[in-house]
Amino acid sequence: MIAIIKQIVKDRTSIIIGAAAGLFFLVMYHISIDYLHLTGRAQFSFNVLAGGWDLALRQRAPYLWESLAILNFHRIQFFISPLNLLLGLLLAILILFNIAAAVFSYRYKRSCNLKIRQSLSGVLPALLTGFACCAPAFLIALSPILPAFFTIYFIQLQRFLIPASFILMVTGLYRNLHKLAVQFPDPESLPG
Amino acid sequence: MITAKLKKGNHLGFILVMLILIVSLTLLFSADVSAEETERLELIAEEVVSGGPPPDGIPPIEDPQYLSIEDADPRIGDSTVVFVAEFEKETYIYPQNIMVWHEIVNEEIAGEKKIITYCPLTGSALGFKGNISAGQTTMGTSGNLVNSNLVMYDRETDSYWPQILGRAIEGELKGEVLEEFPVIWTRWELAKDYYDEARVLSRETGFARDYDRDPYGSYAVSGDYYDSGGPIFPVMNQDEQFEDKKVVIAGRLNRTPFSLSKNRLAADSLINFTVNEEELVAIYDDNLDTARVFLSSYNNEEIVLNYDEGEIRDEQTNSVWNERGQAISGELTGAELDQVNAFDVMWFAWYAFYPESKDNLIY
Known part of the structure; x- marks a missing residue:
């Protein structure tokens, strides 16, 4: 399996598309937790908050920690939370490899029986992450039509969505890499 | 002599029986009230649900910084809702766009701790x-949350205190009542002119939040959470008759709840009403688009106020009063009515805690 990972990493097209998807996810993740947004005032500044690591380790909600710094770039405001950046990066790397594996199998589909649809399914759990992060906005927006008890169930469910997303993506990636490894016992023989 | 002794014995016996009866009745009555109250608090405590964040996940402001009106003005829109706390020497203004992210400000004024609170889900500032x-x-x-309302905890005993109730429902201090002080719900455009020396809560809270955005919508436009739809979280009692998000001016007189429609009060300017046979008067203050409630008595004498050609006058002496319950001219000049704390709150939340308040509702 290590050999197939090396081959995927060497395949520039797969890795670039995977990296673009991972980066896109990282941006969307920060938008969904409201740490990346547009503000009404254009300004350029970088402020580190006084709380230090005590602040950075302080939880706002399940899998959401306080920011340590604020970056204002024109009308874009970015709240930098080291722990959320780390979590986002971890999930983005999983997406990168899931997508790269899918692209890799698509590029060599003549010699590979792995279906692109099957490979991409490894990325779908990432949607759970977005759903988990957007939950408060989602609940407020739907409050006129959702029964109140739904909120309680949703909040209880919310804390499991990110771990579930993580586990499903790891499982999906392992399954796809395993299949690729079986299909390409000698990946270095593939045309570049 | 024997007769006299018997009579004396009878008297003593009668007094003893009466004393036992009085003590028993008192104990029985107080036990009943206490049991009823305890049961009510337990019922409320059973309805507490998680709102999602951990304790202090919505971080209270512990070290509030303030600006002058002039310095704060460029960053606050005229239509922004603000909460005003008038203390003896100074007035403090808390913009809603900051409070919505923190819900509590822990302040210390003249050596006394003060807690300014706002719950966006129930539209209540106390x-x-x-x-x-x-x-x-x-x-x-x-x-x-309980009844969609913020549940606070005190840092001494960890007891739970729903904001609207102002009373501990769980923990060591269960049953204890917090002493309230009035917080005025108004708009920045009115407050900045009225209180030109006030101190305004700064955005330097120590936390990264987008204070230009309200996660629940806006009070300035209609169709958002603040004026449409129902509660997001379950409530103990739901009224079918009136709109959930209708704003009422609500309060308690000796624990008896009362409420008045804010729109109705704004239209009528002054409403006299009765709670538990006690006369009260609610006065709308158009300088701040707010309302205050007072006991309709001064020096144990009844004072009935009415609007008369744009002035508030009492029926008893024809003295003129202002919106703050102070006599400003006439025989009673200098007199001041006792204020009963009353605050803005969404009807659904008040009703959820106090369904009996419908008996004392002016709509």
């Missing part, structure tokens, strides 16, 4: 003194 039987305390956000 002030409490930090004096509890366990000492002076600050409050935190528990991350829980």
Whole structure:
């Protein structure tokens, strides 16, 4: 399996598309937790908050920690939370490899029986992450039509969505890499 | 002599029986009230649900910084809702766009802890003194809600205090009541002109939040959470008759709840009403688009106020009064009515805690 990972990493097209998807996810993740947004005032500044690591380790909600710094770039405001950046990066790397594996199998589909649809399914759990992060906005927006008890169930469910997303993506990636490894016992023989 | 002794014995016996009867009845009555109250608090405590965040996940402001009106003005829109706390020497203004992210400000004024609170889900802003039987305390956000209302916890005993109730429902201090002080719900455009010396809560809270955005919508436009739809979280009692998000001016007189429609009061300017055979008067203050409630008596004499050609006058002496319940001219000049704390709150939330308040509702 290590050999197939090396081959995927060497395949520039797969890795670039995977990296673009991972980066896109990282941006969307920060938008969904409201740490990346547009503000009404254009300004350029970088402020580190006084709380230090005590602040950075302080939880706002399940899998959401306080920011340590604020970056204002024109009308874009970015709240930098080291722990959320780390979590986002971890999930983005999983997406990168899931997508790269899918692209890799698509590029060599003549010699590979792995279906692109099957490979991409490894990325779908990432949607759970977005759903988990957007939950408060989602609940407020739907409050006129959702029964109140739904909120309680949703909040209880919310804390499991990110771990579930993580586990499903790891499982999906392992399954796809395993299949690729079986299909390409000698990946270095593939045309570049 | 024997007769006299018997009579004396009879008297003593009668007095003893009466004393036992009085003590028993008192104990029985107080036990009943206490049991009823305890049961009510337990019922409320059973309805506490998690709102998602952990304790202090919605971080109270512990070290509030303030600006002058001039310095704060460029960053606050005229239509922004603000909460005003008038203390003896100074007035403090808390913009809603900051409070919505923190819900509690722990302040200390003249050595006394004060807690300014706002719950966006129930549209209620209340002030409490930090004096509890366990000492002076600050409050935190528990991350829980009951009837969609913020549940605070005190940092001395961890007891739970729903904001609207102002009373501990769980923990060591269960049953204890917080002392309230009035917090005025108004708009920046009115407050900045009225209180030109006030101190305004700054955005330097120590936390990264987008204070230009309200996660629940906006009070300035209609169709958002603040004026449409129902509660997001379950409530203990739901009224079918009136709109959930209708704003009422609500309060308690000796624990008996009352409420008045804010729109109705704004239209009528002044409403006299009765709670538990006690006469009250609610006066709308158009300088701040707010309302105040007073006891309709002064020096144990009844004072009935009415609007008369744009002036508030009492029926008894024809003295003129202002919106703050102060006599400003006439025989009673200098007199001041006792204020009963009343605050803005969404009807659904008040009804959820106090369904009996419908008996004292002016709509």
